[in-house]
Amino acid sequence: MLDWNHRQWSASQVSGSYGRDSRLFAPETVVLEWLGVGFQNRRILDIGVGGGRTTPHLLKISPHYVGIDYSEPMVRECLRQFPDVDFRVADARDLQEFAAEPFDFVLFSYNGIDNLNHEDRMKCLAEIRGVVAQDGAFVFSSHNRNRDRIPKPWSLEHFDFQRNPTLNPLKLARRSLNYAAGQLNNLRLSRQERYTEEYAIINDSGDQYRFLSYHISAEKQIAQLARVGFEVEMIIDTQGRVLDLAMARDITESWMIYYVCRPLKRSLRLS
Numbered sequence: 599m600l601d602w603n604h605r606q607w608s609a610s611q612v613s614g615s616y617g618r619d620s621r622l623f624a625p626e627t628v629v630l631e632w633l634g635v636g637f638q639n640r641r642i643l644d645i646g647v648g649g650g651r652t653t654p655h656l657l658k659i660s661p662h663y664v665g666i667d668y669s670e671p672m673v674r675e676c677l678r679q680f681p682d683v684d685f686r687v688a689d690a691r692d693l694q695e696f697a698a699e700p701f702d703f704v705l706f707s708y709n710g711i712d713n714l715n716h717e718d719r720m721k722c723l724a725e726i727r728g729v730v731a732q733d734g735a736f737v738f739s740s741h742n743r744n745r746d747r748i749p750k751p752w753s754l755e756h757f758d759f760q761r762n763p764t765l766n767p768l769k770l771a772r773r774s775l776n777y778a779a780g781q782l783n784n785l786r787l788s789r790q791e792r793y794t795e796e797y798a799i800i801n802d803s804g805d806q807y808r809f810l811s812y813h814i815s816a817e818k819q820i821a822q823l824a825r826v827g828f829e830v831e832m833i834i835d836t837q838g839r840v841l842d843l844a845m846a847r848d849i850t851e852s853w854m855i856y857y858v859c860r861p862l863k864r865s866l867r868l869s
């Protein structure tokens with residue numbers, strides 16, 4: 599799973615498309631507002647920075663910013679846009695190069711962590727715990743296993759006729775190609791799907807079924823974070839609504855969830 603996803607992120611058509619957009623998602627706007635209050639000029643690590651979508655927003659909060667990604671083309675894309683910023687090729691499963699100087703804020707946005715299998719995810723969370731200052735924060739998002747449903751690769755909803763009934767021929771041709779690619783990808787990857795009590799590895803519809811992604815419910819994610827020494831302070835849905843932690847088990851509308859976490863006090867850490 600890891601090698602496959604890594605190869606996809608290093609493919610030029612994927613890395614190229616990620617450098618074109620710097621718009622924030624609604625939950626990220628909420629996080630940025632929250633950050634603006636106590637994190638000005640503090641140390642920031644942006645993991646899985648991709649094409650640098652979040653970079654300009656975080657630079658407004660602090661110039662002490664490092665962006666990392668395990669995809670070299672992604673890091674090159676970031677450096678092309680922001681030549682004076684500290685971007686490095688690094689893997690989130692090994693953050694030892696940062697251990698001596700912890701960060702006040704660590705971000706792993708847009709489900710980047712879901713590219714890892716379960717063992718690597720746990721290793722990555724433990725590594726992140728090791729580089730977040732005791733009074734710092736870690737924010738990331740993950741696919742919600744309890745979402746309503748994932749569209750089937752053959753579903754005609756991929757053409758989006760409802761919102762867009764008169765597609766021009768060029769768009770129709772592009773969507774037809776994507777539709778075919780989605781079916782081929784799903785044929786190849788769906789056999790590797792895995793369902794356990796805690797999580798599922800699913801070949802979902804994003805990027806034409808190109809990836810195998812980790813899905814977990816908010817309830818299980820909160821418990822998983824406690825095992826590596828994080829306590830969840832806030833969860834936010836795709837529409838930017840801050841949700842009641844006690845309702846974590848019932849979140850079905852949001853396909854991804856943003857988690858705002860704080861290091862647990864050492865004495866409270868579960869083994």
Ligand SMILES: C[S@@+](CC[C@H](N)C(=O)[O-])C[C@H]1O[C@@H](n2cnc3c(N)ncnc32)[C@H](O)[C@@H]1O
Nearest residue numbers: 607646647648651667668669689690707708710
């Ligand atoms: C969905 S993209 C998100 C990019 C960017 N953060 C954004 O929100 O637009 C996920 C990114 O995470 C990176 N990534 C995935 N696993 C990683 C790992 N183990 N270490 C570093 N980067 C990783 C991928 O290369 C990809 O650029």
